[in-house]
Amino acid sequence: MDHAITTRLHSALAQINGLILGKKTQIELAVACLLARGHLLIEDVPGVGKTTLAHTLAATLGLAFQRVQFTSDMLPADLIGVSIYERPTGEFRFHPGPIFNQVILADEINRATPKTQSALLEAMEERQVTQDGVTRPLPDPFFVIATQNPAHQIGTFPLPESQLDRFLMRITLGYPDPAAERAMLMGEDRRELLQRLAPALTPSDLGALQAEVRKVHVAPALVDYLQALIHASRESAEFVNGLSPRAALGLLMVARAWALLAGRHAVLPDDIQAVFPGVATHRLLARGSNRPQPELVAKLLSDVAIP
Amino acid sequence: MREGEIQLNRANLASLIAVLALLIVPHGDHLPWWLIGVLGLLFSWRLFLISIQGRLPPSWLLLPFTVSLIIGVYVEFKTLFGRTGGVALLSVLIGLKLMETRGRRDALLLVFLGYFLVVTNFLFSQSFAMAVYLLLIVTVITALLVGWNSVGWNRLEGFSPLTHLVTAGKLLLQAVPLMVLLFVFFPRIEGPLWRLPQDRSSAKGGLADSMSPGSFSNLSQSDEVAFRVEFLGTVPPHGALYWRGPVFEQYDGTTWSQIPLGSEPPAPVEGIGPAVQYQLTLEPHQRPWLLALDAPAQSPGNGRISDRMQAVANGPVVKRDRYALASWLDYRMGKQQATLMLQRSLLLPRGNPKARALAAGWKALPPAQRVTAALAYYDSQPFTYTLQPPLYQGDAIDRFLFEGRQGFCEHYAGSFVFLMRAAGVPARVVGGYQGGELNPAGNYLIVRQADAHAWAEVWLEGRGWQRIDPTATVAPDRVDLGLARSVAQSESLPMMVRVDANWLRGVRLGLDAAVNAWNQWIIGYTPDQQMKLLRQLGISNLASYQFVAWFLGMIMAMTLPLAAWLLWHLRGPNPPPEVKAWRSFCHKLEKAGVEVRPSEPPLALSQRACAALPEHAEAIATIIGQYLALRYLGEASAEGIVQLKQQIAAFKPRRT
Structure with a gap:
């Protein structure tokens, strides 16, 4: 791989870290998710920087960004776009909706009705939308960052397991530590910083990086480990369901991206362990509570020996 | 119950309670009526709590209840030990244990108490019918254990009683040779360690005088x-x-x-x-x-x-x-x-x-x-x-x-x-x-x-x-x-x-033959007969080291080949050479005081080991780097393995 691209990737990471303080791991996970061509779900309380993260990511990577606030009266057309009859030409013209952007922040996705949710999730999986019989491809790269607020469930439509599975990763940002928070309070206005943000990567760089991720070496021994983890999640009595084959594929891709971010061209068990909670937690609902339980996932990791 | 312990689901708990009840029922003959009443109350109370998913009684309520029941047993039997007193105490404690059983640990304890209850029944009756009954119950308890361990303690789907019973039956059949060996050769103790069971005369009448x-x-x-x-x-x-x-x-x-x-x-x-x-x-x-x-x-x-x-x-x-x-x-x-x-x-x-x-x-x-x-x-x-x-x-x-x-x-x-x-x-x-x-x-x-x-x-x-x-x-x-x-x-x-040919009569004659064989060969196997048999084998003293050695030798001759066979079949595929070398390295680290967890990835281990053994940090980093290269980076080569082996051989951390 071009050395220049690597340098630019790291300066991009540095730039994001400069804006979102004290969240190095989450930022790397989000970038790894993007490099693995997956969508990201951020579950957290309001005001911890979900939008800022999405915006910064898009701006730094030189991608077109649009934020969509999901509400209960939102219709699929509000997302995908509508065809409007134009008198001068006498034709219907398609007005693309916000989904025709490279990075979409679907804010509070669980506030929209299942109909709108599934329109978005279908677009995420197919990477194209069909309107009035015309299929229109979505831009490439296409990256959805959805957020949901776990604390306030009244008047929401929680995503069912099948749709949660479409998100490659789920991360939580959490509150910043005091030092980072202090630096943020004393520093410049985030909004202004965002305005001034220059792209650190070109869209072609991103394409090259995504292609590079696929080339990261995976040893048979590592696949053994990955399979052992997947198997343990399916055998465990703690979870409603085990990890799906889609999750297994996604886990491998994110681990590759993670290795690449670490400057390696082969995946190590360390990489798997680093990304496993992000990939697995939202798919492994605890029996009984039907909620994600990070402790159970951590226990699963510590229970499976590395072969 | 401790926090985070696996809870049993209702059906599993109910079947455990049912089996325990079946084991106490034959003791009904020699337990006082009030104790039977208390036991019936405890068992049905627990079953009721299961059915309504009610709360278990608090321990401050159970404690005085326990003490008074133990005193009751003591007053009744003038002892807490011995054949009947011991069984009474055991039954009471099992009934009370039910009142705090929710999780795996208590259930396991009850299962083992159940096995012990099986033995206590033989202290009162050694009849053929009792043996068959208890054998059935042992199979059921074992099947419960099999089910819990193979399906899970708290889930019900996947439970197939018949399969587990068959597995339990196979396990018990596998134990038969050992059982025969122990029966024939384990020193038979002549009473009265316990008063020997006297099966009540089945002949209620008989010739009068x-x-x-x-x-x-x-x-x-x-x-x-x-x-x-x-x-x-x-x-x-x-x-x-x-x-x-x-x-x-x-x-x-x-x-x-x-x-x-x-x-x-x-x-x-x-x-x-x-x-x-x-x-x-x-x-x-x-x-x-x-x-x-x-x-x-x-x-x-x-x-x-x-x-x-x-x-x-x-x-x-x-x-x-x-x-x-x-x-x-x-x-x-x-x-x-x-x-x-x-x-x-x-x-x-x-x-x-x-x-x-x-x-x-x-x-x-x-x-x-x-x-x-x-x-x-x-x-x-x-x-x-x-x-x-x-x-x-x-x-x-x-x-x-x-x-x-x-x-x-x-x-x-x-x-x-x-x-x-x-x-x-x-x-x-x-x-x-x-x-x-x-x-x-x-x-x-x-x-x-x-x-x-x-x-x-x-x-x-x-x-x-x-x-x-x-x-x-x-x-x-x-x-x-x-x-x-x-x-x-x-x-x-x-x-x-009667003389009319009746299939039931044929069955009963067959059963009588089984009872007769049981009486002759199992109950009739007395210490004298054991001694006679052992003398034929050249052993004259059961208390001699010679006999103990011979006996243990027989048990080992029976179990060791089986264990070897099992190990041979259960062993995984032969690990590749770099993994073998890695294991010896981990062993050395453990000896040097660095705990190695099987789920810890190599890089994390490297960091920890280097911090724990700073004077060997370089060697540790080299070895782990070499291992990673061989196993995960796709750089496997014969020379690489030789190198790794040499590096590990040279790695001699001193115990800190």
Whole structure:
């Protein structure tokens, strides 16, 4: 791989870290998710920087960004776009909706009705939308960052397991530590910083990086480990369901991206362990509570020996 | 219950409770009623709590309850130990344990207590039925364990009772060789460590120690087994199978009774022809006599022969007894009989003038012909053999001989002896059994209470005591073919005594063979027999190191090949060389005090190990780097492996 691209990737990471303080791991996970061509779900309380993260990511990577606030009266057309009859030409013209952007922040996705949710999730999986019989491809790269607020469930439509599975990763940002928070309070206005943000990567760089991720070496021994983890999640009595084959594929891709971010061209068990909670937690609902339980996932990791 | 412990689901808990209840039920016999009530309450309370998913009682409530129950047990039994007290305490504690059982740990404890309860049941009964029952329960408990461990403690889907039962059955079958070895060779302790179980005499009736009207015909309604016999040679014909029991010499007008035995030597007997050899297993009947085929040629090992040729035990037969005997079927007994015995064999009470008159008519005849005349009298009159004779009162013998003429063996034997005594021939009544049924399933003879019989013996000059069976004159089939073929079809008889072929009867005969084998080979395996067997193997002392070594050696010879085979089959594929080398490296790290967790990835381990052993940080980093290159980076090569091995060999951390 071009050395220049690597340098630019790291300066991009540095730039994001400069804006979102004290969240190095989450930022790397989000970038790894993007490099693995997956969508990201951020579950957290309001005001911890979900939008800022999405915006910064898009701006730094030189991608077109649009934020969509999901509400209960939102219709699929509000997302995908509508065809409007134009008198001068006498034709219907398609007005693309916000989904025709490279990075979409679907804010509070669980506030929209299942109909709108599934329109978005279908677009995420197919990477194209069909309107009035015309299929229109979505831009490439296409990256959805959805957020949901776990604390306030009244008047929401929680995503069912099948749709949660479409998100490659789920991360939580959490509150910043005091030092980072202090630096943020004393520093410049985030909004202004965002305005001034220059792209650190070109869209072609991103394409090259995504292609590079696929080339990261995976040893048979590592696949053994990955399979052992997947198997343990399916055998465990703690979870409603085990990890799906889609999750297994996604886990491998994110681990590759993670290795690449670490400057390696082969995946190590360390990489798997680093990304496993992000990939697995939202798919492994605890029996009984039907909620994600990070402790159970951590226990699963510590229970499976590395072969 | 500790935090985070796996909880059992309701169905699993309920089945555990049911199994425990099934194990306590047989103890119901020897536990006091209040304790049974408390246990029933505790078990049903817990089941109720399961069904409504209610809360378990708090410990401050259980504690005083526990203490008072233990005090109750102590007051009842004056001890908390011993056979019954121990079982009572154990049952109480199990019932209370249920009240705090929710999770895996408590359930496991209850399962093991359940296995222990199985053992306690054998302290009270070692019968075949109990063994089968407990074996079934052991299979069920094991199946519960199998299910919990293979499916999960708290989930229900995937539970298939049948599969788990089959697995449990296989596990138990695999344990059979070890069980046999332990049974045969584990030193058998002679009581009374615990008071040995005395299976309650299944024979509720049995021969009484006197013969009064109805005492034998009542027995004809019982198909309980009196004893079982295995002959060493061929089985003698049915008609020759007179099993001699108590001899009744005294008559008071209604009841024939025994004259207490002295310590006189046995009557002299000359056998004619070869003696018949047999082994007799007598069910407990609480009386001092043993049964022997008429006439016994030797004393049984567990008793003696009286002056009336009775085999008598040293005390009441309260547990199942097994003895070998030989008997002559044809014999001359008591040719020179003491006059005292002959004189008392002529005594008669007042009454029965008609019978006396009849007998007086024969006095002119020689004694042997008086016997023939009496038998001829029975033959000439319309006597019937019946299970339901009328009750003869007053001059009972006269009424029977001249009015009713319906009787069972006791009437015939009793009236015949009366006639003989009245005619001046010494005579006595002998009680016992006649006949028996050959069990084709085990080739042994079953003699039941319904085979009880009474016959007469007369003493003739020059011949001695001679057996005369007047019943045979009236109903020859009774002696030659058995009771069932000698009475009218309309008379009611218990199933096992009837002759009609019935599949259930076949099943019960097969079951009887199993019970017989169990009694002989399992219960009958005494310390003496064990010693005999061990002596044949060259071991004379159970307390010797030689025996212990031999015993352990046998167990190991049985289990080690199995363990080796299992290990061979369960071992994973041969690990690649870099993994072997890595394991030895991990081992070295552990020795140096760095804990190695199997789920810890190599880089994390590297960091930790370098921090723990800073002086070896470089070597550790090199080795881990080399290992990663070989295993994960796709740079495997023979030289690389050699290098890794060398690096690991050179890595010698000192213990910190």
